[in-house]
Amino acid sequence: MHAWPASEVPALPGQGRDLRIHDTATGTLVTLSPGPVARLYVCGITPYDATHMGHAATYNAFDLVQRVWLDTKRQVHYVQNVTDIDDPLLERAQRDDVDWTALAEKETALFREDMTALRMLPPRQYIGAVEAIPGIVPLVERLRDLGAAYELEGDIYFSVEADPHFGKVSNLDAAAMRLLSAERGGDPDRPGKKNPLDPMLWMAARPGEPSWDGASLGRGRPGWHIECVAIALDHLGMGFDVQGGGSDLAFPHHEMGASHAQVLTGEFPMAKAYVHAGMVALHGEKMSKSKGNLVFVSQLRRDGVDPAAIRLSLLAHHYRSDWEWTDQVLQDALDRVDRWRAAVSRPDGPPADALVEEIRDALANDLDAPAALAAVDRWVALQQEQGGTDTGAPGVVSRAVDALLGVAL
Template identity: 85%
Template sequence: MHAWPASEVPALPGSGRDLRIHDTATGGRVTLAPGPVARIYVCGITPYDATHMGHAATYNAFDLVQRVWLDTKRQVHYVQNVTDIDDPLLERAVRDGEDWTALAERETVLFREDMTALRMLPPRHYIGAVESIPKIVPLVERLRDAGAAYELEGDIYFSVAADPSFGSVSGLDAEAMRLLSAERGGDPDRPGKKNPLDPMLWMAARPGEPSWDGASLGPGRPGWHIECVAIALEHLGMGFDVQGGGSDLVFPHHEMGASHAQALTGEHPFAKSYVHAGMVALDGEKMSKSKGNLVFVSALRRQGTDPAAIRLALLAHHYRADWEWTDAVLSEAEERLARWRAAVSRPDGPSAEALVEEVREALADDLDAPRALAAIDRWAAAQTADGGTDPAAPGLVSRAADALLGVAL
């Protein structure tokens, strides 16, 4: 599976700051100081109802992480998956009377187009669950043979007891985990499980559903969490710098994935830090596929909305905040974009070197994009009110907005 084309990232004078970011596992700030190559895995979409604004907000957050790292002159090894086989995808295909593979392919193409329009930097490896099955099967077999997994009516479950550090990503108690498991695709009430929280690694073939050769596991298809583990271990190895996604992935997905990997390798941690983006709401409720209250990037683009304005609307909210999409949010972003473009279109302006450093510092401080926007707002206001005499300033501001925020002026 291929990703989308990369937009050019302008070079800026000087160098960026090491990123200080909130780590879910510790509940506090950590300073990320990767080696020459920073490693990040961000969980991708299940390809139906793409790309809604909640998706866009999440990938915007981790695009900023990449841009901060690139500004420190590091390379970035970014990996993202596509869960192109899963119960919700099959259910949607049945509902709409569509072949599930056609649905997945169409929505993945749309997602790529939206990411390109929003100037999101692409992953080095963009990998589907289906193409990863030959890598997944041996991992499930290893877990089973090591006693970290067991069979139940043909299905294979992971035993959370196999990982002594289980629970260290989310910090939740057993009852909270059980409730979230039931809400987010688990089956805590299934009889015969050793622990209600044990997640499925391999689902035995069901009548009328797709399945693949599972070698000694029998025909079937992979569970959700082992998919990301197989892809991350293959391309990043243990101890990569950031595991990212929306806050709804803290449990069970990221908790279970960490335990799978740690039980497989005997090493800890799976990721050095766990970073999660907030949820986006519409009309007072979280945007979700089940509620159908989705605002789509592609629909806004078809209406003629400038993708740079969509991006500014996302950047106006701190990545960890839960916030609500409204017409006013988009209108404010469009007005900001017009002000910025007018300001950088002049032949000269107020000096901008200090502004670049202010934007760098804001982003290094837990990706404080709203503070970065406010800094450019002040420069644009000064440009409008008083102008300036530095002919290099407008170009520098334009390059900084593009390089650090992904906003093309």
């Protein structure tokens, strides 16, 4: 599976700072100091309803992570998956009376278009769950051989008790885990499971549903969590720098994936930091496919909204915060992009070197994009009020906003 084209990242003078970011597992800010190649895995979409503003906010956060790392003169090895086989996709295809593969291809193509328009830097590997199945099957077999998996009516489950570190990503108690498991694709009430929290690794073939050869596992399809584990281990290995996604993935998805990987390799932790973006609401409720309260990037683009304004609306909120999409949020972003473009179109302005360092400092401090935007606003206001004599400053500002914030002026 291919990703989307990369937008050029302008080179800036000087060098950025190491990223200090909130780690869900420890509940603290940690300073990441990757080697020459920083490793990032971000969980991708289930392609049946893309790309809504919740998706966009999440991928914007991890685009900033990449930009901070690139500004430190590192390379970035970024991997993202596509869950192109899962119950929600099959259910949507059945509801709409369309082929599930056609639906997945259509929504994935739309996601690529949205990411390109928003200037999100693409992953080096963009891997679908279906294409990862040949690598998933041996991992499930190995977990079974290690005594960390068991069969129940043809399905294969992972035993969470096989990992002594289980629970150290989300730090939730058993009762909270059980509730979230039921809400987020698990089956804690299924009779016969050793532990209600045990997640499925391999689902035996069901009548009328797609299935693949699972060698000794029999025909079936993979569970949700093992998919990302197989892709991450294959391309990044253990101990990569950041595992990312929305806050609703901390449990069960990232918790379970970490346990799978830790049992498979005998190493801990799977990732050095677990980083989670907040949720976006509409009319007082979290945007979700089940509620149908979604604002789509593609619809905004069809309505003629400048993608730079869409991106600025995301950047106006700290990535970890939960926030609400409103018409005013978009209008504020439209006004801001107009002010910024007018400023960088002028022949001169106040010196901008200090502004570049302010943006760098803000982003290195737990991706504080609102502080970075406020710094640019101050430079723009100063230019409007007092003018300036530095003929290179508008170009410096334009390049810095593009390179570090992903906004083309």
